[in-house]
Amino acid sequence: MRVLLRVLLILLIALPLLALGALALALQGQPQVVAGPQIGPDDIARARTLLQRHDPRRSAPGVxxxxxxxxxxxxxxxxxxxxHYAPDGQARARVSLKAGQARVQTSLALPRSLPAPLGGRWLNVxxxxxxxxxxxxxxxxHLGRLPVPGWLAERALPRLLEAVGLQAQGDLAQxxxxxxxxxxxxxxxxxAWPARLRDTMASTLLxxxxxxxxxVYVERLAAVAPARGADRRVALSALMPTMFSLARQRAGDGPDAVRENRAALLALALVANPGALHELVPASRRWAPVRPMTVLLRGRTDTPLHFLVSAVLALEGSGPLSDAIGLYKEVSDSRGGSGFSFNDLxxxxxxxxxxxxARQDARALQQALAAPLxxxxxxxxxxxxxxxMPEREFVRRFGxxxxxxxxxxxxxxxxxxxxxxxLKR
Structure with a gap:
């Protein structure tokens, strides 16, 4: 019994020290990837082309x-x-390929709100x-200076995906x-796309x-939607306080303020875009129906869509991505659509x-948006x-x-x- 107690005591002391040592090896003071590529309109155009070419709605399942x-x-x-996991937007990657092999290096910054353990703020993989x-x-x-055997990394992957909330996405990818x-x-x-992909994707993404x-937020919009026969035009600034009062109430002092903000903005974006809610979330057909409304921002119907889609994308993880998508749309419009618009930008x-x-200052934003706007x-x-502006005019006037x-x-x-x-930075 004495030997067992001594072993247990040694383990109680040694395990935290081992964990601390592993953390010290894994986290470093500088990123190994100094700078990753900056996403731009050409990248968005390429992604759009790939998505159109492999659109699951036009592809037979199993092929x-x-x-x-x-x-x-x-x-x-x-x-x-x-x-998405670096609230300060500092996630960088470098990829090297050769026949049969790939090397992937990433540098992920810890949030600035967290103390830097043992002087290291960067996780270099x-x-x-x-x-x-x-x-x-x-x-x-290698996690920083900490080597991890390949077999152990593969065994740990499912638990890692589960820990960061990506288990469903990992299962779908497999x-x-x-x-x-x-x-x-x-x-x-x-x-190969599986059968019933839309339902599968909806359950995976959400x-x-x-x-x-x-x-909860969609049904709140259903409750405040204009009555039948009334003017269907509603200002986004009138909907925001209703939605974020609810977000503030539901979040309280708990850890879910960012999730509540995400749900509130996503509900607004889906309802403002007719047909998007049922298309992306098939289960919403069983929710309380939202009477048709036209959401306006500064008197326009397109402006709230630009605003809300960019907000959701930025909250999901990347301001540069939403900026690039917005810029791509304007360049695309200048080449045959409605024309390049600095207003939309x-x-x-x-x-x-x-x-x-909404991600970095979640509770303060809830309080601000819950007030009359x-x-x-x-x-x-x-x-x-x-x-x-057509593309020729845009180039002539703005280079x-x-x-x-x-x-x-x-x-x-x-x-x-x-x-x-x-919005002040």
């Missing part, structure tokens, strides 16, 4: 398909996914993968992807508890700022900004995306946004 990803594609995907007849296998893994092959220039991913949280930037604050609180007057006049116009937009207390 094998393949998609070729460049190192840049993978770096951007990792950077965007990693930024160095992963070596090798081809197999199916999914790649881990050859080696169902869809059958093989990955590496060459010097690209990674070829073989996959877990049951998240769908239930979203339902300003709404994108305003939404991005709000979404980032005006359109001026969400978006400054940008009606004087140029819009509806394209690299022109000095274009950058000056962006700076003017940022200055106007800085004047709003809700």
């Amino acid at each position: 094998q398909r393949a998609i070729a990803l460049t190192p840049r594609d993978i770096e951007l995907l990792i950077g965007q996914a990693g930024s 160095d992963l070596q993968l090798a081809d197999t007849s199916a999914l790649p296998e881990v050859q080696s893994l 169902r869809i992807v059958s093989r990955v092959q590496f060459s010097d220039a690209m990674a070829v991913v073989a996959f 877990q049951p508890d998240e769908q239930e949280r979203l339902r 300003a709404a994108d930037r305003a939404g991005t700022r709000l979404g980032l604050r 005006r359109d001026d609180d969400l978006l400054p007057d940008v009606s004087d900004l140029p819009e509806d 394209g995306l690299q022109g000095a006049p274009y950058r000056e116009m962006l700076a003017r937009i940022e200055q106007r946004l800085d004047q709003l207390p809700l």
Whole structure:
């Protein structure tokens, strides 16, 4: 019994010390990936082309398909996914490919709100993968200076995905992807869409508890929607206090303020975009129906969509992604759509700022948005900004995306946004 007690005492002392030592080895003071690629309109255009080419709505279930990803594609995907877990937006990746092998290096910053353990704020990951007849296998893994055997990394992966809330996504990826092959220039991913993908994706992207949280906010919108026969036009600034009073009440002093903000903004974005709610969340057909309404921001119907979609994307993890999507849309419009619009771009930037604050300063934003609002609180007057410009006119007047006049116009937009207390950086 004495020996057993001594062993237990040694373990009680040794295990925390071992854990502390592992943490000291894993976390470092500097990132190993100094800078990752910056997402831009061309990247969004490429992603859109790939999505259109492999649209599951136009593909028979079970049919094998393949998609070729460049190192840049993978770096951007990792950077965007990693930024969801780096509230300061500091997630970087570097990918090297050669025949049969891939090396993936990432640097993820701990939130600035957390103390830096043992002087290290960066988690640097160095992963070596090798081809197999199916999914790649881990050859080696280093977390900072801490080596992790490949077999241990593979066994730990399911628990890691579960810990960060990505178990369902990992399971779905394993169902869809059958093989990955590496060459010097690209990674070829073989996959097949499963049957009933829409329902599967909905349950994967929004877990049951998240769908239930979203339902609460959608049904709040159903309760405040204009009555039949009434004017269906509703200002976004009138809906925000209702939604965020509810978010503040539900979050209380608990840890779910960011999740409540996400659900509130997502409900607004889906309801403001007719048909989107039932398309993306099939279970919503069983919820209290929301009477049709036209959501306005500064008297326009397109502006709230720009604002809300950018806010949701930024809250999900990356302001640069929502900025790039907004910029891509304007470039695309200038090439045959409604034309390039700095007005829309300003709404994108305003939404991005709000979404980032909804994640980084969740409770303070709830309090601010729960108070009575005006359109001026969400978006400054940008009606004087140029819009509806074909590409030739946009290039002539502003020098394209690299022109000095274009950058000056962006700076003017940022200055106007800085004047709003809700959006001030």
